[in-house]
Structure formats: structure tokens, C-alpha cells
Amino acid sequence: MDHQLKLSEALHGKRIKIFTRSFSLELYRQAAALFENVVNIPTVRLTDQTADGYFYTMLQDLECDIAINIDEDAFVVNPQAMLDLAEFVVIHGYANAGCPDGGGGCPRAGNPLVTNPFFNVFNLELIRTKFTSKKDIQSFHYESVKQEMKAKFPMDMLQSTYNFELLDYEPYYPFFFWLAYNFKTYYLPSQKHQDGISTILYNHQNQPICYHAWMARFYSMSSFVVRFIQKGAGKQKLRIDNLIRESYAVRGVQVLSFSVGDRLMFRFDKLVRWCIKVPQRVMGWPRKWAKWYRRWERKR
Secondary structure, eight states, X not given: OOXXXXXXXGGXXXXXXXXXXXXXXXXXXXXXXXXXXXXXXXXXXXXXXOTTHHHHHHHHOTTOSEEEEEOTTEEESOHHHHHHHHHHHHHTTXXXXXXXXBSSSSXXXXXXXXXXEEEEEEEHHHHXXXXXXXXXXXXXXXXXXXXXXXXXXXXGGOOSOOOTTOSSSSTTHHHHHHHHHXXXXXXXXXXXXXXXXXXXXXXXXXXXXXXXXXOGGGTTOOHHHHHHHSTTOOOOHHHHHHHHHHHHHHHTOOOOOOOHHHHHHHHHHHHHHHHHHHHHHHHHHHHHHHHHHHHHHHHO
16 A cells, blocks of 8 residues: 655644545545555544534644645545645645635636635644634635735636636635635645546645545435436436545555445434534525625626
8 A cells, every 4th residue: 555654854743633524424434544544643524514614623623733634525545745745835834735716627617716625734833823713714805805816826827717706605715715815825736537527636746646526415315316406417426436446546455345334324424414414504594695695786
């Protein structure tokens, strides 16, 4: 599998953790097997967290200096490339390294100043020098500094559709706007996988770090159900399973096989997650309606 993974001098003494916001225990187990036990870095599965709330959970973990954030449908193919990136972030004073939400190999056309949180290296120790509470993010106004931020962005890396005008495309946008304005962000290169949807993410040395599948929310849904939620998405399980097999093959290890007991545990865990998620979604509707109203107002 992996031989002689090295933790550089710059990372010695730094408390590093790997965090994953997870809804599917099955997907998490598949992904975590590719990054667990990496030079004894602790791993944390974050469940029942909102799309932006888990960043604050990481910041509140005062036993962590460097957080590596990996989605449950992002499969690490080169852990040394991941560690080398963490070293690069620390040495060069970056607060964040991640993939632009638009303009790269992601199947999205978002604001490239934001890094999509399927993978990040966060220098929490540095971020805490300015972050005091969520009010810091809530009081930040992207529109007032948009031109200044655009001028600093590496425009030459933009290869696909993007939109610097997007303000609230996702709940986590305000956090990343604040982060990119107050600290340095390193924007990672990426390319579209041959399956036409997945993303291959590279580090600062152009070495692949992980394959990100996208559409994990449809992993265990039938095509019949998915058709009513996202037209044309189709059933994603086969595509994601193929990406898992490819990722494991790159690492030279066998894909995990699960017992009947495991699968019963996955079903129980999913039931618990849904029982928590549905009330969360209902409570979040007022914020979503307010966001849609603001968009409507801007278009008038």
C-alpha cells in the first residue's frame, strides 16, 4: 500500500486531524480506509452538521492546529501528496488550500474565490488569530471588496465556467469569502475525471491527491426516486463504486467488503441520520426562503 510516508519538519509539533462531514456510514468507511492510520493522524467523523457549521466545529477543536477536511465521497489516492500540501500551507503562511468552486475541473460554475469543501487543508492555528466568532463572518460584506479580491485571484487557472457575482450560492460562501480576504488561500488545480462528473484534485506539485465523486446524496437512492429530485442525474451508485474501485487500485489495496452485520449497521445509521436531518432542514427553510428572496430582488 503506502511505504515510508513522511511527516516533514514543518509539521512536527503541529496537531493535525482529518475531519469528514458524513451522512452515509458506508461511504465514510470506504473513504476513511484510504486515509486512516496515515502517520498516526487522528480522524473525526462529523455527523449531523450543517453545510457551514462544521467549519466552526473544527475551529472550536483547540486540540487541532491543522485540519484536513475530506468529503466522504473523496477518495485519497496519494496520502504523501496530501501531507506535502499541508507542509506547503504551513511554511508559506496559507490559511486554506482547496479547489475553486468554479472555473476548474469541478462540475460547478460557482464563485472561484470560494474553495469547494470536498477537500481543504485549513491552518486553524493561523485562522484563530483573527477569528473570534461567527459574527466576524456575518459582518463581512463581500460586495464591498469584490474587485479587490478578484484582482488577487490567479485568473490564469480558470478553464471553465465561473461567476464572481455569486454571493450566497451555498451556505458556506460567507465563511470562505471572509477567509480569502483576511488570509492567503492557495487554489489547487483540478481536472474532470473520464467518467464525466468526478474531479481529480492535485496538490501544489501537480500530484494527484484524491478523486471526488460528487452527488454522494444519491449514492443509495434508486433511479426512480432520484428522477424526482434531480432530473437527469440518474443512479449514481454504479459510477461512485467504479471510482472507489479505481482509487483502491491506484493505492494497490483490495476494496472493502462488508458483512451482513455491517450493512445492518449502515441502515440503522442512515435511519438515525435522517431522523436528525429532516428537522434540521425544516428549521433551515426560513433562511432558504430569505436567500431566494434576495436573489429575486437582485434580478428585479
